[in-house]
Amino acid sequence: MADARLKAVLGHMNNGYQGHMNGHTRFQYTLDNPVLSLEQRQFYEDNGFLVIPRLVSSQFLDACKERFLALCDRRVPWGGITMMKDISLAKNNTVSGERLYNKAQDFVYDEVLFQFCLLPQILDHVECFTGPNIRAMHTMLINKPPDTGSQTSRHPLHQDLHYFPFRPADRIVCAWTAMERITPDNGCLIVLPGTHKGVLHQHDYPDWEKGVNKMYHGVRGYDNHPMVELPMEKGDTVFFHPILIHGSGMNRTNGFRKAISCHYSSADMQYIDIRGTSQENIAKEVEEIAKRRGMELEFQDIWRFRSRLCRGRDPSIPA
Incomplete structure (x- = not known):
C-alpha cells in the first residue's frame, strides 16, 4: 500500500514534468547545483521531500548506534545532549539503558x-x-521504542518550522537517515506531499487518551489528507522542507526503530521575533525547560547555542 501511494506520487510528478520544463519553471525550494537532477529538483518542488537511497554507510550508522547505547548506559558524558524518555516509561523504574530513552537531542x-x-x-x-x-541547527538521534500499548511511540502530524525562530523557511532542510530497515510496522515516516507550499499552522498537544511525549506538538484537520508512508532501508536519507506536514506511526514490533537527523539552514538566516505568533507556546515551553536547568535564555539564544557551522563561512563573522 505504501509503495503504491509513493508510486502514484512519482507518477503524478512524471506526468507533469515535461509541462513544467517547457514552461520554464522557476524553482523556489531548490538552488542551481549539479548534485540533483532536474527530475529530483522538480519532485522536491512539487512534493516537499526527496529520498536518496543508501546515502550513508552501514559502518558509520553502526558507530552512531554504539555511541547512542553508550550515552544510554552513561558510559560517556552527556555534555549538552538532552536524553529524552518516552512518557510511558519515564516513571518505570524497571527499565534502563536503550529501552528508557527515545531520543538523544542536541x-x-x-x-x-x-x-x-x-x-x-x-x-x-x-x-x-x-x-x-551551512549551519547545523537541530540534531536528533531518534530511538522509537516498542510501543507499550499506550500508542505513545507515534508522533503527531506536525511542521518542523513550528520549533524554529529563524528564516527563511525555504533555505532550511532536514536530512533524516534510517539507521536500520524502517517499515510501517516499526513506525516509518508519514508525509503529506505538497503541504510545504502552505503556511505554518497552529500547533498544540494532541488529545491522546494515554498522553503524549514532551514537545510532541501537532496540527489538526489533516487526518483525511492524502498521506504517503516512507519505508526506508538502512542508509536511505530523506530531505524535506520545514513546512511539510509529517509524522510517524507507532512501533508495533519488539525492536527499536532508529534514525538520525539534522536540520540545516543557510548560515545567512535571520532570527525572528515570535511574540504574538503561533510559536509562542513552544518558545515558552523551551525557555522553561532551560530555566529549570539553570539557563535563563530567550528562545532565539537557545537556538544560537544549539547550532554549529558545518560548511562555508558564517556571514555574521567578519572575514
Missing part, C-alpha cells in the same frame, strides 16, 4: 554523532537547498 557538540552533520555526501545534497554556507 548532539551538535558530541565528537562522534556530530560527524553525521559533516558527512560530505549529506552536505553536498544540503547545499542544493541552503546554499554554500
Whole structure:
C-alpha cells in the first residue's frame, strides 16, 4: 500500500514534468547545483521531500548506534545532549539503558554523532537547498521504542518550522537517515506531499487518551489528507522542507526503530521575533525547560547555542 501511494506520487510528478520544463519553471525550494537532477529538483518542488537511497554507510550508522547505547548506559558524558524518555516509561523504574530513552537531542557538540552533520555526501545534497554556507541547527538521534500499548511511540502530524525562530523557511532542510530497515510496522515516516507550499499552522498537544511525549506538538484537520508512508532501508536519507506536514506511526514490533537527523539552514538566516505568533507556546515551553536547568535564555539564544557551522563561512563573522 505504501509503495503504491509513493508510486502514484512519482507518477503524478512524471506526468507533469515535461509541462513544467517547457514552461520554464522557476524553482523556489531548490538552488542551481549539479548534485540533483532536474527530475529530483522538480519532485522536491512539487512534493516537499526527496529520498536518496543508501546515502550513508552501514559502518558509520553502526558507530552512531554504539555511541547512542553508550550515552544510554552513561558510559560517556552527556555534555549538552538532552536524553529524552518516552512518557510511558519515564516513571518505570524497571527499565534502563536503550529501552528508557527515545531520543538523544542536541548532539551538535558530541565528537562522534556530530560527524553525521559533516558527512560530505549529506552536505553536498544540503547545499542544493541552503546554499554554500551551512549551519547545523537541530540534531536528533531518534530511538522509537516498542510501543507499550499506550500508542505513545507515534508522533503527531506536525511542521518542523513550528520549533524554529529563524528564516527563511525555504533555505532550511532536514536530512533524516534510517539507521536500520524502517517499515510501517516499526513506525516509518508519514508525509503529506505538497503541504510545504502552505503556511505554518497552529500547533498544540494532541488529545491522546494515554498522553503524549514532551514537545510532541501537532496540527489538526489533516487526518483525511492524502498521506504517503516512507519505508526506508538502512542508509536511505530523506530531505524535506520545514513546512511539510509529517509524522510517524507507532512501533508495533519488539525492536527499536532508529534514525538520525539534522536540520540545516543557510548560515545567512535571520532570527525572528515570535511574540504574538503561533510559536509562542513552544518558545515558552523551551525557555522553561532551560530555566529549570539553570539557563535563563530567550528562545532565539537557545537556538544560537544549539547550532554549529558545518560548511562555508558564517556571514555574521567578519572575514
